[in-house]
Amino acid sequence: MDALDWALLVARVVAVFAALLVAVMLTIWFERKVIADFQTRTGPLRAGPRGILITLADGIKLFFKEGILPAMVDRPVYLIAPVIAMLPAFLAFAVVPFGTSVTLFGREVPFQVADLNVGILWILAMTSMGVYAVVLAGWASGSNYPLLGAVRSSAQMISYEVGMGLAIVAVLTYSGELSMTGVIEAQSRVWNVIPQFPAFVVFLIGGLAETNRPPFDLAEAESELVAGFHTEYSGIRFAMFFLGEYLNTVTVAAVATTLFLGGWRGPWFDGFAPWLGPLLWFVVKVVAVLYVFVLIRATLPRMRYDRLMNFGWKVLIPFGLVWVLLTGAVVVLPQEIGRRGVLLAGAAVLGLVLLASFVAPLVQRRREVAS
Amino acid sequence: MVRLPLVLLFSAVLFSAGVYGVLARRNAVMVLMAIELMLNAVNVNLVAFATALRDVVGQVFALFVIAVAAAEVGIGLAIVILLYRTRESINVDEVNLLRW
Amino acid sequence: MSADQLVFWIFAPIAVAGAIGMLLSRNAVHAALFLVVNLFCIAVMYLLLEAPFLFAVQIIVYAGAIMVLFLFVIMLLGVDRGDDLREPLIGQRPLAVILAAAFVVEIAVAVRAGIGFATMAPEGFDAVNRDGNARALARVLFREYFLPFEVTSLLLIVAAVAAMVLAHRRARAVTQAELERLGLLEPPREEAPSP
Numbered sequence: 331m332d333a334l335d336w337a338l339l340v341a342r343v344v345a346v347f348a349a350l351l352v353a354v355m356l357t358i359w360f361e362r363k364v365i366a367d368f369q370t371r372t373g374p375l376r377a378g379p380r381g382i383l384i385t386l387a388d389g390i391k392l393f394f395k396e397g398i399l400p401a402m403v404d405r406p407v408y409l410i411a412p413v414i415a416m417l418p419a420f421l422a423f424a425v426v427p428f429g430t431s432v433t434l435f436g437r438e439v440p441f442q443v444a445d446l447n448v449g450i451l452w453i454l455a456m457t458s459m460g461v462y463a464v465v466l467a468g469w470a471s472g473s474n475y476p477l478l479g480a481v482r483s484s485a486q487m488i489s490y491e492v493g494m495g496l497a498i499v500a501v502l503t504y505s506g507e508l509s510m511t512g513v514i515e516a517q518s519r520v521w522n523v524i525p526q527f528p529a530f531v532v533f534l535i536g537g538l539a540e541t542n543r544p545p546f547d548l549a550e551a552e553s554e555l556v557a558g559f560h561t562e563y564s565g566i567r568f569a570m571f572f573l574g575e576y577l578n579t580v581t582v583a584a585v586a587t588t589l590f591l592g593g594w595r596g597p598w599f600d601g602f603a604p605w606l607g608p609l610l611w612f613v614v615k616v617v618a619v620l621y622v623f624v625l626i627r628a629t630l631p632r633m634r635y636d637r638l639m640n641f642g643w644k645v646l647i648p649f650g651l652v653w654v655l656l657t658g659a660v661v662v663l664p665q666e667i668g669r670r671g672v673l674l675a676g677a678a679v680l681g682l683v684l685l686a687s688f689v690a691p692l693v694q695r696r697r698e699v700a701s
Numbered sequence: 702m703v704r705l706p707l708v709l710l711f712s713a714v715l716f717s718a719g720v721y722g723v724l725a726r727r728n729a730v731m732v733l734m735a736i737e738l739m740l741n742a743v744n745v746n747l748v749a750f751a752t753a754l755r756d757v758v759g760q761v762f763a764l765f766v767i768a769v770a771a772a773e774v775g776i777g778l779a780i781v782i783l784l785y786r787t788r789e790s791i792n793v794d795e796v797n798l799l800r801w
Numbered sequence: 802m803s804a805d806q807l808v809f810w811i812f813a814p815i816a817v818a819g820a821i822g823m824l825l826s827r828n829a830v831h832a833a834l835f836l837v838v839n840l841f842c843i844a845v846m847y848l849l850l851e852a853p854f855l856f857a858v859q860i861i862v863y864a865g866a867i868m869v870l871f872l873f874v875i876m877l878l879g880v881d882r883g884d885d886l887r888e889p890l891i892g893q894r895p896l897a898v899i900l901a902a903a904f905v906v907e908i909a910v911a912v913r914a915g916i917g918f919a920t921m922a923p924e925g926f927d928a929v930n931r932d933g934n935a936r937a938l939a940r941v942l943f944r945e946y947f948l949p950f951e952v953t954s955l956l957l958i959v960a961a962v963a964a965m966v967l968a969h970r971r972a973r974a975v976t977q978a979e980l981e982r983l984g985l986l987e988p989p990r991e992e993a994p995s996p
Contacts, residue, residue, distance in 0.1 A: 407830065447933055451857030458865025462837075465872050469830055477876060484873045488866060495861075508935050703809045703849055706912045711813050711846075713908045715839070717901050718820040725897075730829055730875055734836050737867065738820055741843050744855075752850045757937045760852050761946055764938070767855075767862050768953045772960035774867050778874045779967035785878050786970070 334435060342443050343424075350423060354576040355385040360617075361624045368628040389569060397565035402472030411470060412567045415463035415574030419581045422456035425449040425510050426584045429594050429609040441594075441609065442511070449510040450502055453585055454495055457540050460578055461487040464542070467571070468559035479558030482635060487540055489642040494536025496650030500529040500657045501589050514593035521592040528653050530590045532646060534622070537582035539642070542575060543623060545630040546638065583619040584612075591615045708749040716742035729784060729791040733777045740770045805849055816842035829875045837868050854934045 359374065359382050366373025374381030399408070429441030446452050461484055468480020502508060504526055505516035513522075523530050539546040547558075560571045587593060592615075598607025633641070663672045715738060722735025744763040751759025785791050819839030823832045844859040942950055 404828075404830070407834070446853070448853045448857045448935060451854070451861065455857050455860035455865060458861055458869075461865070461869055465869065465876075466830075466834075469872070469876055481873065481876050484869050484876075488869055488873075491865070508933065703805050706916065707809065707813075708846070708850070709912055710905070710908060711816070713905060714817055715820050715843075717904055718817070718824055721897060721901070722824050725824070725893075728829060730871060731832055734823065734832060734871060737863070738823070738836065738839065741840065741863070744859075745843060745846055748847055748850045748852050748855060751852070757934075757941050758945075760855055760934075760938055761941050763852075763855055764858065764942070765946075765949060765953055767858060768957060771862055771867060772957050774870060775960045775964040776967070778870060779964035781874060782878065782968045791878065 358385045392569040395565040404470040407470035411467035412570035418456040418459040419577035432605040471562035490539035493646040497529040497533035517592045523590040541578040544627040587615040712742040712745040812842040
């Protein structure tokens, strides 16, 4: 590494940082516009063309608002929490490859901040850090509703992280790679979303819950908890939470794109700016995933807390476990017993599952009758 | 490369801090946290020796320690919750009779 | 000083400061946060010691799950304020400091006698970590240590079930203390003297 390498690294970090901020700005505008469409409203219109600068205006407003420091807060923790809300999302994005590479000053510059060889685990690690912001903000506010929001979300995020982790385990078992570039490499023939569709669904649900997005926004359920964990935050600190939440959303969408939708892969003209195509494809796919997120927000009501926990532990995690098992079997068994054996074993398992699904309701009904 | 003795001294300091925490703190949750600190100090040693001896087995052991620590924390915190329900306090000095 | 040593000398003092901060903070939540800082620094140490897989596992399991569990319990029980830090035994703290210093000296002497201060961790872990630290670990874990691995998984499921059984509040199990606080417990009646 010489000075030029370092300079390029710093330039990449700054570029990604800036791009993420702009992405968040556009995501918020996009979400408001789409939701407005759903409700046959127009949405933001005044600031900029079609209201595209609305987030900037909101940001400026929040920046100049008074930052109130309530009397009961635990000062250091209260001040750190908004920073923690933003940091993990930025760091998680560091390993996401958002394009191929470009040659600058005679150096090959990859479109990725750092290619860790444990990239996927890094993403899991950083998403699991996100819970701290919520928990600490809620606790440090020294007030009841934020605390309730914090306790809710700590349990929720730990639970759904397991489901999300299982989906990721299935993907990396299937592609046999721990680094993000390796996963994209493994999707050169077919995107993971086709053979791993159940894992994709589990990942999206887990991702929604991890980012506290509707229908899993119980930590900030305004009808139950005022504003949840950030009730006592105002001004720029509130803006940081807002920013952090949307950063997380963008990061989850980018990770979903990389793990399941082939990352930057897509058809492009030969010879014409070979770096531009992958970049555009990546952006298009991320926007598609974000659109699904907004769609879900516009359609589904918020879950009740006990149902949320029941769903997480009794449906999502068992399903994820079974899927990991199946994936493992599909990867390993052909080497061990041959394709024919796999087909037979698969048919046998399917038969057993069908049988169980017929028998289980009967048993349950008998038990209900008996009681 | 970092010198091995340095890492060993580092983990010895962390371990000592953990021991002090277990002995001196009276809040049961704090005692559990100090135990975690001690386990981590041991893990640092295991990984350091794995590197020094060029054998990945040390890292495998550290992995086992992490898994067992997770189990230990689960049980430990469940006991703390139970303690709080029966005694309305988690001061370990008050639980010296081992009876209800 | 190489980059590795620089990183070590940045993160080791932070880790020690985190540990000491944990010991000295009255507030359990602050203590937990200090411990999180400490665990992060230890994760960085793993990275230095060429164990990137453990680095990730350390953050996911310790910082992401175990410490959140601690915070959850602290908040749930509301035991976060005013832990008494006074020592009931007179002169214990200075004695502890002296003994700790003695212990560090002892370790230093032992290390010096055993392997010498100048020992470098040898270069060339690359051979062990061929095609990735995770694969190297898996190769050992799932061949030589397969039985311990399975036993550990059994231990984890037993621990999970045990934690649930222990902490689950049965509908009718009301403690004496709770009854007394609610005024529902009648004072023990004196037995009428037998005629």
